[in-house]
């Protein structure tokens with residue numbers, strides 16, 4: 001198999017430069033596919049229908065692997081609300097993200113690619129090796145000739161192909177200059193060749209040009225999610241909360257324990273308390289003046305705000321405690337399950353150990 005630099009130099013993008021193939025090679029056995037599984041990752045993580053965390057071998061079931069690897073998760077259901085999280089525009093080059101003080105955080109999930117947080121993190125998914133493997137993409141991301149491109153058809157690969165092309169298109173925008181290319185290689189966002197050599201700049205330029213031409217020719221070739229490049233995570237969380245009633249869950253939690261959940265909520269409560277204190281002080285000064293002492297409207301507003309200032313913090317704190325309890329109850333089966341598994345594992349180990357056997 002030629003190296004990627006070789007492939008990129010020859011004619012680059014698989015979708016346009018090569019005719020679609022007629023055989024449904026994704027369903028062939030590994031040996032029939034030749035060496036195309038060489039570029040797949042060692043393992044991949046996913047959640048089963050029951051919610052159980054599992055690790056699989058990508059080469060064993062390539063369509064299942066691609067479905068998960070190129071999945072946009074719940075973002076698909078939020079497409080028409082994404083205007084709230086970002087305008088329609090191409091991705092900003094990597095060096096400008098760094099200039100804005102953002103830290104590039106490498107993620108594996110496609111749906112987290114180009115989400116940014118208020119505390120200056122930009123999630124970026126590196127380009128997986130297999131997306132630059134001509135033979136693999138031909139075999140697994142192009143529709144067979146017989147496909148009518150009906151999204152419900154099992155053989156249709158339009159959706160994963162659009163995600164893959166949209167993802168690659170964001171990279172054509174992210175890596176614009178040689179300095180972006182340097183940053184991308186430094187962060188290992190671009191795969192290395194099989195002899196661990198990085199992609200050459202001239203080859204990257206050729207691929208980026210092809211991706212731009214593809215987008216100019218027909219923007220519908222890429223998945224609509226990628227028409228809005230960077231998405232603000234806090235807004236995505238808001239959309240997710242409002243469209244997932246009554247579960248009211250954020251899209252991605254930034255906290256990992258109950259202590260940080262308290263801390264996160266106490267931060268906004270402290271800010272609100274400062275504003276309330278300022279208003280109360282101003283009202284107190286107002287009540288000391290003769291003109292406002294006789295103003296009925298001001299007295300009524302002061303009365304209402306004072307009651308709010310007393311009850312507000314109590315209610316807000318109560319809601320935070322309820323939120324923590326709600327998450328605790330929700331996580332309980334998972335925590336108990338984990339404990340049981342650990343106990344079972346310990347029991348199995350002790351029964352298989354020489355002491356246990358004796």
Ligand SMILES: [Zn+2]
Pocket residue numbers: 143144147148149150155156157158
């Ligand atoms: Zn199709």
